[in-house]
Every structure is written in structure tokens, then in C-alpha cells.
Amino acid sequence: MIPPDNRILRAYRHFIAELSKIYDEREAGNMVVEMFHHELNCSKADILTNPDRRLNESELVRLVRFRDRLLQNEPLQYITGHTEFCGVQLLVSPAVLIPRPETEELVNWIVETTQGNNEVWDMGTGSGCIALGLKKRCPHWNITGFDVSSQALAIAAKNGEVNQLEVNWREADLLADAWPETLSQPHIIVSNPPYIAPHELASLNLNVTRYEPHLALFTPGDDVLIFYKKIINLALDRLAPGGFLFFECHENHVSEVEMLLNKELWTSIEQRTDMQGKPRMLKAELRQT
Structure with a gap:
């Protein structure tokens, strides 16, 4: 489901609510932060300081695809393709x-x-x-x-x-x-x-x-x-x-x-x-x- 409101803060909260159905709320929040960073190069601070920024259709589609993979239990690290270990940035698949x-x-x-x-x-x-x-x-x-x-x-x-x-x-x-x-x-x-x-x-x-x-x-x-x-x-x-x-x-x-x-x-x-x-x-x- 595409968020009913394309303002970035509303969309951010919408995705957290959806993922909280199968993940712990804190984990869901962290996942959504990573989702926005990976797909839009947008931090949580960016979202909070510009809450009424409108997401375009392409941005929403990318976020929804990312969310759908998370809802299928696909690990976040496989979606982004990387993780950190002992200060080393690792590619993973x-x-x-x-x-x-x-x-x-x-x-x-x-x-x-x-x-x-x-x-x-x-x-x-x-x-x-x-x-x-x-x-x-x-x-x-x-x-x-x-x-x-x-x-x-x-x-x-x-x-x-x-x-x-x-x-x-x-x-x-x-x-x-x-x-x-x-x-x-x-x-x-x-x-x-x-x-x-x-x-x-x-x-x-x-x-x-x-x-x-x-x-x-x-x-x-x-x-x-x-x-x-x-x-x-x-x-x-x-x-x-x-x-x-x-x-x-x-x-x-x-x-x-x-x-x-x-x-x-x-x-x-x-x-x-x-x-x-x-x-x-x-x-x-x-x-x-």
C-alpha cells in the first residue's frame, strides 16, 4: 500500500506502522531510517527538519518496494547489500x-x-x-x-x-x-x-x-x-x-x-x-x- 499522504514525515510514520505489524516497533523504526537513507539519501534529521517535503511518485515506488521486501522477512542487510563489522564495511548477499x-x-x-x-x-x-x-x-x-x-x-x-x-x-x-x-x-x-x-x-x-x-x-x-x-x-x-x-x-x-x-x-x-x-x-x- 502506498502511503495516503506523500509528505515525508507522514510517509515515514506510515511505513513504521506497517512494519511494526511483524517487527518490534524500535526495530521497525530503525529499518525505516535505513530505508530512507538507502533509497533517498535522506536522514532522520532531514525528515524531521523538513516534514512537509513532498515525495514524488518515483521516490514512493522505491520506498514501497523496499518495504515489501522487509514485509517478506528479507534481511535488511541483503536489501541494502552491505553491513558493518568491526569497523569494516562489508558487501553481503x-x-x-x-x-x-x-x-x-x-x-x-x-x-x-x-x-x-x-x-x-x-x-x-x-x-x-x-x-x-x-x-x-x-x-x-x-x-x-x-x-x-x-x-x-x-x-x-x-x-x-x-x-x-x-x-x-x-x-x-x-x-x-x-x-x-x-x-x-x-x-x-x-x-x-x-x-x-x-x-x-x-x-x-x-x-x-x-x-x-x-x-x-x-x-x-x-x-x-x-x-x-x-x-x-x-x-x-x-x-x-x-x-x-x-x-x-x-x-x-x-x-x-x-x-x-x-x-x-x-x-x-x-x-x-x-x-x-x-x-x-x-x-x-x-x-x-
Whole structure:
């Protein structure tokens, strides 16, 4: 429905009322602010200081199309095509997961834990958010992002170019039987891998299941720990002694992931909660031989 009044403030309030039918009112308000900024390059301050400005038909059509996509539960970030993560402007599309604020906390934890010139592997890099967030904070680190999806890697590479952050990108299957021996030995391995079983699909929000890439969300079978097991084994084979392993996990499985770590081989094992108090992150240090 096109707003009955084309004055900008009236239209702004109309769109908030419509979106508030399926979103929290504050979230709806933030979405409409972003909608006006993206489509009309118009801020909330512009709207409030010039409330009687008349929107033309072309402007109204663009706003209505944007609103209709939001009403279909399409994530705001996919509509605008970008988001911010750790101070890095990222391009996003349905080929990659939308970076979450909790993952920024993981990046911060890595940076505060480790020192020196580190070689870093980001396993399942997606948009490149973790790799690029680390590179922005620690420009001297040599970072490689791995992903099975060539589409995701193309977006990650573009994000690196746009932000002038040099990261290596490699296509690789985390569940492969063997990894190239020519890769440099990492001091840090980090991963936020798929950890949702396929049978859990019905319990997720529509904005996730309809639009975000299932390849990055779901495990190939019902073993929700399969990627963690594989990465831990890879870390035992490739990680430098004294190196660190960092995981983001589902809050219900972080203790199960911790139990996969042999205490004779790993030390300084620590869980950390996210900003909502949920246990979501895990760190371990490979013992010196």
C-alpha cells in the first residue's frame, strides 16, 4: 500500500506502522531510517527538519518496494547489500551469512589474547568478516580465509579490495580428507562453522531459512559437531605449538565442543559468554612439545 499522504514525515510514520505489524516497533523504526537513507539519501534529521517535503511518485515506488521486501522477512542487510563489522564495511548477499555482533566479540578476544606476527587461518570465512576484522586490527598478521563456496570467496575478495585489506582467499572443503602441505603453519585457527542439524530448520526464523545460505548454516547430517571434530584434528596436525584455536559455537553445544579437546594436548581451555550472557565462544592453546 502506498502511503495516503506523500509528505515525508507522514510517509515515514506510515511505513513504521506497517512494519511494526511483524517487527518490534524500535526495530521497525530503525529499518525505516535505513530505508530512507538507502533509497533517498535522506536522514532522520532531514525528515524531521523538513516534514512537509513532498515525495514524488518515483521516490514512493522505491520506498514501497523496499518495504515489501522487509514485509517478506528479507534481511535488511541483503536489501541494502552491505553491513558493518568491526569497523569494516562489508558487501553481503544471500551467498554469505550476515555477520552477527557476537562474532565481533570473538575477533576482540583473539586480538586481546595473542601477540606478535601471527599466521591465521579463518575456516569457513564466508563474507570474510572475521579475517578482515582481524586484518584491520592487526595489519601485520598474515591471514588466509578458507571456504567451500566460490561465491562466498568472491564476495570476501571484493570486501578485501574495497577496504584495502590484504587477505589470502582459498577454496577448500573443511571436511576434505587431506589439506595441501604447502600452506604456512598457522599460529591461530579460528572458525564459526555450520552447527545446525537439518532437522532443526523448522525452528529457525523465516528471515534465516528463506534467505541465508543453508550451506553455511547446516551440517551435512545430524552430527552438529562434525566440523569442530575435523578442525580440531587439522589443528593438531598443522597448528604451531603454543598456537591458539578459537571457535564460535551454538550455546547448547559449547561444552560438547570443549569435551572434544584432549586435555593432554590442549591447555588454557576457556569458554566465554556473549553480550547476552550465553556461552558462545571457546579458546584453547596447543601444548608446547
